[in-house]
Amino acid sequence: MTGIVLCLAFVYAGFYSFPVKLVPYTPIPLVEMATVIPFFVLFGVKYSPESWAWKLPFYFAMVQLIMLFELVALVSPHPLIDYKEQWDVWDSYTAWWLYLLFFEWMGGKIVPQKARSPLAASSFRYGRWGWMIVHAIAMTTVFLAGVYAGWNIK
Numbered sequence: 001m002t003g004i005v006l007c008l009a010f011v012y013a014g015f016y017s018f019p020v021k022l023v024p025y026t027p028i029p030l031v032e033m034a035t036v037i038p039f040f041v042l043f044g045v046k047y048s049p050e051s052w053a054w055k056l057p058f059y060f061a062m063v064q065l066i067m068l069f070e071l072v073a074l075v076s077p078h079p080l081i082d083y084k085e086q087w088d089v090w091d092s093y094t095a096w097w098l099y100l101l102f103f104e105w106m107g108g109k110i111v112p113q114k115a116r117s118p119l120a121a122s123s124f125r126y127g128r129w130g131w132m133i134v135h136a137i138a139m140t141t142v143f144l145a146g147v148y149a150g151w152n153i154k
Contacts, residue, residue: 003037004028006099015087020080029080040066044100045107047119054121055104061134063096064141071148089148 007028011017021029044062048055070092073080083089107116123130 003041003099004030004033007033010087010095013086014084015091016084017082018080019082020078041100041103041107044104045111046116048104049121049124050118051121054119054124057124057130057134058119059097059100059104061137062100063093064137066096067093068141068144071144075148075151 011027018027018029022031023029040062044059048058067089070081071089074083074089083092119130122128124134125131
């Protein structure tokens with residue numbers, strides 16, 4: 001619900017619009033906002049590591065993947081999102097960090113520890129599967145960000 005309200009506020013503030021939606025007469029993509037965004041929040045709250053030192057790489061990977069999906073939606077032949085003059089990729093990146101970390105903090109207060117399944121901190125150490133995933137996501141998205149920047153150089 002919070003994602004829908006924030007998205008509506010950003011659309012009505014003129015930051016971005018959604019030219020193509022599953023439900024055509026709504027200002028925002030309701031289906032995606034009611035399913036995909038809560039999935040990311042629930043995934044983060046359930047599986048984020050206990051220590052903040054390891055939460056940051058975990059959420060870094062999540063935000064990078066979300067931004068990858070958002071940029072694909074932005075530059076596709078039928079753009080699903082249209083940034084207006086006051087909004088850009090960096091604003092969206094920052095908003096995702098704030099949104100996910102706010103819900104991580106709230107989830108830590110609301111969701112009991114026994115209902116969470118935090119990833120082991122050792123998973124993110126050098127050579128382990130978490131380390132490999134975070135670095136693969138980082139290298140891929142940094143490369144694709146360079147491609148995106150190259151397309152937009154005028």
